[in-house]
Amino acid sequence: MGSKLMAWTARLGVAISSAFLAASGFAAEAAVTPFKLGTFRAGDREFVGLVLQDTRVVDIAAANAAFEREHHGVAKVRPPGDMKELISRY
Secondary structure (H helix, E strand, O other), X not given: OHHHHHHHHHHHHHHHHHHHHHHHOOOOOOOOOOEEEEEEEEOOEEEEEEEEOOOEEEEHHHHHHXXXXXXXXXXXXXXXXXXXXXXXXX
16 A cells, blocks of 8 residues: 555656646746645536645646556556545545
């Protein structure tokens, strides 16, 4: 279980970084990017997301799907369905 959690955490970090770079439109220097987690609503859909720079919300499931599309050889990881599941996996 520990190695799966570590792999998921690493992939989440890559997904966050990829989303941040895509959203910002430029390559950022290697630095720590603070973020917040929350549950958000877009239309009638609720999702777990990250808030970057207090202005951008990134859907974790969408970022994970984009990561998996771009990295065909990686193991598939189901993103958390809600904040309780995210916390329980931590």
